Structure formats: C-alpha cells, structure tokens
Amino acid sequence: MIGNVLRWLNDPDNWNGTQFTTGIWAQLQTHLLYSVIAVLAALVIGLPLGLAIGHTGRATSLISGLNAVRALPTVGVLVLLVVIIAPHFHGRTSKGYIIPTLIVLILLAVPPILSNTYAGVQNVDPAVRDAAYGMGMTGPQVLWRVELPNSLPLIFSGLRSATLQVIATATIAAYVTLGGLGRFIYDGLAQQDYPQMISGGVLVAALALIADLVLALVQRYTVSRGLTKRFSKSTVGGAVAADLEEAGVEHT
Amino acid sequence: MIRFDHVTKRYPDGTVAVDGLTLEAPTGRITVFVGPSGCGKTTSLRMVNRMIEPTSGTITIDDRDVTSLPPHELRRTIGYVIQHAGLFPHRTVIDNVATVPFLLGTDKKQARARAAELLERVGLPAHFARRYPAQLSGGQQQRVGVARALAADPPVMLMDEPFSAVDPVVREQLQDQFLQLQEELGKTIVFVTHDIDEAIKLGDQIAVMAVGGHLAQLSSPADLLARPIDAFVAGFVGRDRGYRALGFARGAALPTTPEPTVRFGERVPPGGLEEWTLVVDDTDQPQGWLRSGPSGSPPGSPIDDAALFRGGTLATQGGSLRAALDACLSSPSGRGVVVDGDGRLEGTVHLDAVTDLIASRERAEVTGGADG
Numbered sequence: 001m002i003g004n005v006l007r008w009l010n011d012p013d014n015w016n017g018t019q020f021t022t023g024i025w026a027q028l029q030t031h032l033l034y035s036v037i038a039v040l041a042a043l044v045i046g047l048p049l050g051l052a053i054g055h056t057g058r059a060t061s062l063i064s065g066l067n068a069v070r071a072l073p074t075v076g077v078l079v080l081l082v083v084i085i086a087p088h089f090h091g092r093t094s095k096g097y098i099i100p101t102l103i104v105l106i107l108l109a110v111p112p113i114l115s116n117t118y119a120g121v122q123n124v125d126p127a128v129r130d131a132a133y134g135m136g137m138t139g140p141q142v143l144w145r146v147e148l149p150n151s152l153p154l155i156f157s158g159l160r161s162a163t164l165q166v167i168a169t170a171t172i173a174a175y176v177t178l179g180g181l182g183r184f185i186y187d188g189l190a191q192q193d194y195p196q197m198i199s200g201g202v203l204v205a206a207l208a209l210i211a212d213l214v215l216a217l218v219q220r221y222t223v224s225r226g227l228t229k230r231f232s233k234s235t236v237g238g239a240v241a242a243d244l245e246e247a248g249v250e251h252t
Numbered sequence: 253m254i255r256f257d258h259v260t261k262r263y264p265d266g267t268v269a270v271d272g273l274t275l276e277a278p279t280g281r282i283t284v285f286v287g288p289s290g291c292g293k294t295t296s297l298r299m300v301n302r303m304i305e306p307t308s309g310t311i312t313i314d315d316r317d318v319t320s321l322p323p324h325e326l327r328r329t330i331g332y333v334i335q336h337a338g339l340f341p342h343r344t345v346i347d348n349v350a351t352v353p354f355l356l357g358t359d360k361k362q363a364r365a366r367a368a369e370l371l372e373r374v375g376l377p378a379h380f381a382r383r384y385p386a387q388l389s390g391g392q393q394q395r396v397g398v399a400r401a402l403a404a405d406p407p408v409m410l411m412d413e414p415f416s417a418v419d420p421v422v423r424e425q426l427q428d429q430f431l432q433l434q435e436e437l438g439k440t441i442v443f444v445t446h447d448i449d450e451a452i453k454l455g456d457q458i459a460v461m462a463v464g465g466h467l468a469q470l471s472s473p474a475d476l477l478a479r480p481i482d483a484f485v486a487g488f489v490g491r492d493r494g495y496r497a498l499g500f501a502r503g504a505a506l507p508t509t510p511e512p513t514v515r516f517g518e519r520v521p522p523g524g525l526e527e528w529t530l531v532v533d534d535t536d537q538p539q540g541w542l543r544s545g546p547s548g549s550p551p552g553s554p555i556d557d558a559a560l561f562r563g564g565t566l567a568t569q570g571g572s573l574r575a576a577l578d579a580c581l582s583s584p585s586g587r588g589v590v591v592d593g594d595g596r597l598e599g600t601v602h603l604d605a606v607t608d609l610i611a612s613r614e615r616a617e618v619t620g621g622a623d624g
Contacts, residue, residue, distance in 0.1 A: 125338070125341075127334060131337075131339070131340070134338075136327035137324065141355070149342040226344070
C-alpha cells in the first residue's frame with residue numbers, strides 16, 4: 001500500500017495533470033488560495049475585535065458566543081449555505097459554491113484568533129498596564145505599544161491553530177464540486193483508488209506542516225525576546241545570574 | 253508643592269476611600285503616606301496623577317490644578333513608581349527607562365543616552381541596558397522602575413510601595429540609595445507604604461492615615477514617635493517606638509575607651525588573652541570577638557573564622573544612639589564597638605555610658621521642650 005502511495009506521488013502526470021485531470025500543483029494552488037483568503041479574512045475580523053474587547057473589557061460575552069460557533073458541524077453548515085446561496089448564481093460560475101465554502105472556513109478560523117487575541121490582551125500584567133497609563137500613554141498608545149506586543153505570543157498561537165484547521169478543512173471544497181487537495185480524497189474514495197486518496201491526505205498534512213513552520217518563523221522574528229525568554233548565551237540563567245550579580249555588586 | 257484641598261473619594265457603592273484630605277507635600281521633600289490597608293493612602297497618591305479622579309476637592313501641583321491638563325499630559329510630568337515595578341516585558345531595560353522621553357517625542361538616540369546615564373545613577377552597570385526585565389532580579393527591576401520615573405526629569409514623583417516586594421536586605425539598600433539620590437535631585441515626592449519603619453526612615457514628613465480615609469496625624473518622624481496624637485496612631489507607630497526614636501538621636505560624641513586588639517590570621521599569644529578580645533583586620537576594621545580561657549581558644553591556636561564571634565553590630569561615631577545601644581547589647585563582651593566614618597576601630601563604649609547619654613537627652617527634651 002505504501003509503495004502504491006509513493007508510486008502515485010512520484011508520477012509526474014499526477015503533479016502536472018493531463019488533459020483529463022487537474023494536477024497536484026494546480027489543486028495545491030486552489031487549496032492554498034481558499035485557505036489564505038479564509039485565514040486573512042478571519043484575521044481582519046478576529047484581531048481588531050479581540051483587541052477592542054480585550055482593551056475595553058466590554059462585550060466579553062461575544063467571545064463565548066462565538067466560541068459556540070466552533071461546535072457547528074462544518075459539512076452540515078456548508079451544505080445548508082450552498083442550498084441557500086447557490087440558487088442566486090446563474091451561468092458558468094462557481095461563486096455559488098466558493099462563497100459558502102469560504103464562509104464556513106472563516107467561521108472556523110475566527111474563534112481561535114478572536115479568543116486568543118482577547119486572552120492575550122487580558123493576560124497583560126495589570127501592573128504593566130497601570131504603569132503604561134501612569135507614564136502618560138493614551139488609551140490607543142497603551143493598546144499598540146504595550147497590549148498588542150505583549151499579546152503576540154497568544155495571537156500567534158491562535159493564528160496557527162486557525163491555519164491548521166482551515167487547511168485541513170478546506171478539503172470539503174471538493175465535496176461541493178470545487179477544487180483543492182480534497183479533490184484527490186473524494187475522487188480516490190469514489191473510484192476506490194486508495195493510493196490517490198491517501199496521497200491527498202498526505203499532501204494536506206504536508207501543506208499544514210509547512211504553513212505552520214512558516215508562521216513559526218514569522219512569530220520568531222516578530223515577538224520580543226523579552227517575552228519568549230530566548231536570551232543569548234552570555235545571559236543564560238536570566239534572573240539567577242542577575243541575583244548573583246546583585247549579591248556581588250551590592251552586598252559588599 | 254502638592255496641595256490636597258478637602259479631597260474626598262467616594263465610590264458609587266458608598267464606601268469612602270479618602271475623606272476630606274487636606275495637606276501639603278512641600279517642594280523638594282519626601283512626604284510619606286502610611287497606614288493600614290484600606291486607609292486610602294494609595295487612592296490619595298493615585299489621585300495626584302489622576303489615575304483615580306476625586307469625588308470632590310482639588311489637588312494642585314505648584315498652584316496648578318491637576319485637572320487643567322489632559323491626564324496623559326499631566327502624567328508625563330510626574331514620575332510614577334509602583335510596587336512590582338511594572339516594567340514593559342517586551343522592551344529592553346534602556347527602552348523601558350526611555351518610555352516617557354519617547355512619548356514626548358525626544359530624539360531616540362538622545363533619550364537612550366539619558367536613560368543610560370540614569371541606569372548608572374540608580375546603581376545598575378551599563379551592560380544591563382540591553383537586557384529584558386525577565387532577566388533581572390526584583391531589586392534590579394525596581395531600580396529600573398525608579399530610573400524610568402526619573403527619565404523626563406519630572407519635578408514630582410509618586411511612589412506606591414516601591415520597595416515592599418523585595419527581600420529585607422535588598423530593600424534596605426534600595427532605601428539608602430533612594431535617600432542618596434533624593435539628596436542630589438531634591439524631587440517633591442509622595443511615597444506610600446504600609447511599613448512604619450520605612451516611613452520613619454524615608455519621610456521628611458509623615459501622614460498617618462486611618463481606615464475610612466482620614467488623616468490621623470501629619471508630622472515629622474521624630475515628632476510622630478515622640479507624640480502620637482491619639483491611641484490609633486500610638487498603636488500603629490508601635491510598641492518599641494521609644495527605642496526607634498533613638499534612631500533620630502544624634503547626641504554628644506560617644507565616650508569611647510581604647511580597646512586592646514589582636515589581628516585576624518595570627519595566633520593566640522602564649523600568655524593567653526582576656527576573656528573577650530577584639531579582632532581587627534590589617535586595615536583596623538573590627539572583625540569580631542575572640543574568646544580565650546578554659547571554654548575559648550587556647551594559647552597558640554589560630555585566630556580564624558572558626559574562632560571568631562561575629563555577632564556584634566558596629567556603631568559609627570556621630571551615628572545614632574540607637575546604633576550605639578544596639579552595638580552594646582549585641583556585643584558578647586558587653587562593650588559596644590565604635591568605628592569612625594571609614595569603618596576603622598575607634599574604641600569601645602560601655603552600655604552605662606550610652607544609657608547615660610540617652611538619659612541626659614531625655615532630660616534635655618523634657619526641660620527644653622520640643623526638639624528640632
């Protein structure tokens with residue numbers, strides 16, 4: 001079986017496509033496009049909302065409300081939305097399927113981003129916030145210069161989990177006639193072509209891992225070292241070394 | 253000068269945090285608000301920089317109502333130090349210190365240069381500048397907190413229990429350095445603490461506040477210890493206030509007598525020594541007491557750490573009577589060790605001589621009325 005999967009993945013025709021089939025490269029692009037649009041849209045919705053709720057402490061019930069959305073069965077919602085939306089489009093267009101798919105993916109991605117952003121802002125040490133206002137920062141300055149940078153580790157973890165979920169779930173686009181890596185899974189299943197089906201799953205997993213790796217790298221270069229506590233070797237041991245130094249400097 | 257004029261803070265649920273507070277914190281002096289928890293001392297402090305708005309009454313800084321500026325602009329002119337330092341964890345130490353200059357739009361390079369200067373002033377070595385708060389101990393974080401409050405050179409500083417979260421040894425160093433710094437800078441400081449000892453040590457003027465948010469007594473530390481105004485203040489100031497008041501008594505010179513010594517690192521001479529002999533090092537700084545005789549070090553044995561009794565405290569000539577008394581009480585020989593300003597042995601003083609000094613001071617106070 002593993003040999004068959006490898007053989008399927010090694011076939012250049014499967015990557016580039018033939019005149020009857022769409023290749024892996026093309027489906028990968030489609031899959032990535034849906035995922036990127038969904039995650040970006042979720043970011044545009046979730047990040048400002050999370051920052052605003054966290055900063056003001058108002059409308060916190062929205063967070064738990066939106067978390068409940070996570071419990072919705074994805075395929076069910078997709079089918080429902082297609083039934084509602086698709087009839088409004090006529091002619092040679094797949095918008096009637098693309099829009100429901102994107103809505104479902106966005107619904108999936110907003111809660112982790114929103115609740116993590118909110119939690120990140122909420123978790124900022126009250127003494128730090130107090131000091132920020134006490135130094136003379138305005139509300140927006142506290143948000144941008146203190147709360148946002150200090151929430152970044154949690155925001156990134158929300159973004160990464162949303163991305164993983166979206167990439168895995170974007171396979172359902174194929175369920176409603178669209179492309180993406182889900183195509184190989186549904187087609188493989190229908191044709192009892194298990195090497196193709198398994199390959200589709202492997203490709204989705206690989207894409208998710210690569211996306212996570214890229215985000216991890218971005219995180220590494222945007223989050224302050226003061227928060228990640230990745231200190232250079234000369235100062236390893238952080239506070240312990242500091243204590244010793246203080247003892248040496250001051251107790252004389 | 254900071255003036256509180258009939259300032260009251262009442263919360264919507266009816267609790268009164270501060271009740272009709274009227275007092276002046278004089279320019280260039282340290283005014284300490286002290287009292288049990290819930291007495292409104294922190295609330296009073298936070299109303300100065302409008303972190304809390306009073307329900308009624310006015311607060312002025314140099315005759316200017318604090319409400320005449322938007323809060324954030326007002327706060328940039330007031331240094332603010334809080335209990336857990338509240339440093340920004342995502343910023344380096346130097347950028348933490350430069351926070352207010354950055355807000356005021358000072359050139360970054362210039363702001364950092366000034367911040368580096370301040371770090372040195374609060375006793376942190378230059379290489380700390382590029383570290384992050386998580387790499388510092390509590391005491392070091394608090395130093396950075398003080399440097400940050402001083403960065404824009406504000407005339408007024410508010411300090412809310414800045415030293416209470418560090419261990420006693422570090423706290424004492426921070427207090428001493430803070431006093432030294434204040435001597436150079438002469439800021440108008442409002443300082444909040446629940447620790448009466450800290451209040452007495454640091455304050456030029458102490459405001460004792462009682463639960464319910466009213467001012468119980470406002471006076472100098474020495475006066476507060478000598479004449480608590482009512483039972484509450486007397487209770488709060490504490491039972492051993494007579495002893496603590498000696499901390500302010502810098503009376504006549506201590507009558508010392510010369511003390512025979514032996515050097516650290518040598519051996520007990522063959523003829524033996526008195527029962528208790530003072531041990532000094534090469535620079536004449538007292539190290540401890542050596543015990544000779546049947547239960548102590550025999551002749552010929554080394555004078556080293558193992559043989560030494562280091563229990564005694566040292567009194568400084570010209571220092572307080574409290575230190576002199578303590579030196580006598582803590583010395584195993586019963587003779588208090590007195591050193592000069594450089595830590596060199598000057599001689600020893602007997603408990604009787606110290607108590608005589610204390611008694612003559614008390615008499616002078618009773619007959620001479622109030623002291624400074």
